[in-house]
Amino acid sequence: SQQGEEDPQALSIQEGENATMNCSYKTSINNLQWYRQNSGRGLVHLILIRSNEREKHSGRLRVTLDTSKKSSSLLITASRAADTASYFCATSGYSTLTFGKGTMLLVSP
Amino acid sequence: EAQVTQNPRYLITVTGKKLTVTCSQNMNHEYMSWYRQDPGLGLRQIYYSMNVEVTDKGDVPEGYKVSRKEKRNFPLILESPSPNQTSLYFCASSFSTESYGYTFGSGTRLTVV
Numbered sequence: 729s730q731q732g733e734e735d736p737q738a739l740s741i742q743e744g745e746n747a748t749m750n751c752s753y754k755t756s757i758n759n760l761q762w763y764r765q766n767s768g769r770g771l772v773h774l775i776l777i778r779s780n781e782r783e784k785h786s787g788r789l790r791v792t793l794d795t796s797k798k799s800s801s802l803l804i805t806a807s808r809a810a811d812t813a814s815y816f817c818a819t820s821g822y823s824t825l826t827f828g829k830g831t832m833l834l835v836s837p
Numbered sequence: 838e839a840q841v842t843q844n845p846r847y848l849i850t851v852t853g854k855k856l857t858v859t860c861s862q863n864m865n866h867e868y869m870s871w872y873r874q875d876p877g878l879g880l881r882q883i884y885y886s887m888n889v890e891v892t893d894k895g896d897v898p899e900g901y902k903v904s905r906k907e908k909r910n911f912p913l914i915l916e917s918p919s920p921n922q923t924s925l926y927f928c929a930s931s932f933s934t935e936s937y938g939y940t941f942g943s944g945t946r947l948t949v950v
Contacts (some may be wrong), residue, residue, distance in 0.1 A: 768944065770927060773940070814855075822934070823887060825934055
């Protein structure tokens with residue numbers, strides 16, 4: 729069952745701009761995670777935010793979580809061409825991690 | 838280096854010929870899982886394992902088998918592959934699903950003709 733849904737499906741920006749991706753989910757969660765995937769490669773874990781946290785930072789990444797709205801956002805500041813990838817949110821329940829379909833981010837030089 | 842190793846990276850096979858995709862992790866993770874990734878459908882979980890000898894079905898288990906005889910290994914078995922199992926497969930592992938992120942393997946691109 730698909731839990732998270734990312735929005736937008738695709739995003740195209742210039743280097744130096746900020747990129748914001750959103751994720752909505754349906755049921756209660758233990759935590760929410762964001763992953764990056766470069767074309768056809770394995771997913772890389774970026775950041776995890778627990779259900780009792782509202783905001784978390786890691787380098788140029790900022791994640792927010794609103795459990796009342798069942799939504800999260802990932803902000804990448806000062807984007808670089810190397811940030812071009814697909815980004816997935818994943819919600820963690822008791823025994824599994826369920827992924828959304830992802831946002832494709834294109835950062836042009 | 839901490840990693841999840843999948844083999845093979847690429848595989849082309851014929852319908853009905855049994856195959857095994859291996860997955861091994863060197864991080865002493867208790868939790869391991871298999872996903873398939875298809876265009877427009879995202880990642881869907883096939884099977885997962887909470888520990889040795891403990892496995893359970895994910896969202897799309899039909900046509901697949903798994904075993905967890907040792908903590909480090911979690912092979913995915915397709916006893917009679919069909920063309921609709923053509924996909925990109927990922928193995929992942931974690932200390933737990935509640936507080937840790939997953940480490941993913943590099944993927945196995947399977948084509949069944």
